[in-house]
Amino acid sequence: LATWQVAEEALLYAQWAQGLKAPDATQLYMNYGAEGSYLRLGNTDLKPEESNGYEIGAQLGNDKLGGSLSLFDNHYKNFIDARVALSAAIGLSAADYPMGVTRTENRARVQIYGAEVAAHWEFVPHWKLWGSVAWANGEDLESNQRLSSVAPITSLLGLSYARDQYGADLMLRAAAARDKVENAGDFEAPGYGVVDMTGWWQPAELKGVKFQAGLFNALDKKYWNALNVPTGTLAQPDDYYSEVGRNFRVSASWQY
Numbered sequence: 001l002a003t004w005q006v007a008e009e010a011l012l013y014a015q016w017a018q019g020l021k022a023p024d025a026t027q028l029y030m031n032y033g034a035e036g037s038y039l040r041l042g043n044t045d046l047k048p049e050e051s052n053g054y055e056i057g058a059q060l061g062n063d064k065l066g067g068s069l070s071l072f073d074n075h076y077k078n079f080i081d082a083r084v085a086l087s088a089a090i091g092l093s094a095a096d097y098p099m100g101v102t103r104t105e106n107r108a109r110v111q112i113y114g115a116e117v118a119a120h121w122e123f124v125p126h127w128k129l130w131g132s133v134a135w136a137n138g139e140d141l142e143s144n145q146r147l148s149s150v151a152p153i154t155s156l157l158g159l160s161y162a163r164d165q166y167g168a169d170l171m172l173r174a175a176a177a178r179d180k181v182e183n184a185g186d187f188e189a190p191g192y193g194v195v196d197m198t199g200w201w202q203p204a205e206l207k208g209v210k211f212q213a214g215l216f217n218a219l220d221k222k223y224w225n226a227l228n229v230p231t232g233t234l235a236q237p238d239d240y241y242s243e244v245g246r247n248f249r250v251s252a253s254w255q256y
Helices: 025-029
Strands: 002-007 010-021 039-041 049-061 065-085 101-124 127-140 154-162 166-175 192-201 209-216 247-254
Touching: none
Parallel strands: 039 101
Antiparallel strands: 002 010, 010 049, 049 065, 065 101, 101 127, 127 154, 154 166, 166 192, 192 209, 209 247
């Protein structure tokens, strides 16, 4: 990692990283599913994934007004892809598993590159606007196929109010359509925008305790997360794979 403080509120950086990731026990050995539905298979022949990653970027501004920009380019050998659709070549009948047969596989050479940008602005005390956009492109360099396991362009836009002991956020989660897919027949997920509202409270009397609550998909929009839709021809109607509608969640945590 190399950094250059070009000004008081401007930092440039560049880094190179190498990685090695071994397959876990689930990817190696776990088989689950049932005839009439789907089947996920383990793969004992999986090899460790090796990677070389390059990134350059900038961090600008301060807590009141600022942002960041990064560009990355990652190259993988034996890339571990968890949801590769299999054909009848492995000795199984597609008719027995209408929802598909998948297995974790190694891809010999993969490249994933992209960019991320984020910004924030505290326009009056306690109120902040913030947002981020992430774009990535993944490709199997052996087959020249687009990877369905890489998300399309995604973004977040939020308005936050925060005090020492409580706060709230109004957020818009959005994604572009996935109109370039790995295999003919893969589901092309349309773009979407979903509104969430969350709040938190840390009572002074209970040190380390934090309560959180949220209303998610507040407008009850029907949408699809491209990464959660199976590859290949879908065995169920498209709506079956859509994300949950309007829902409410609460949680409590204690740090000591």
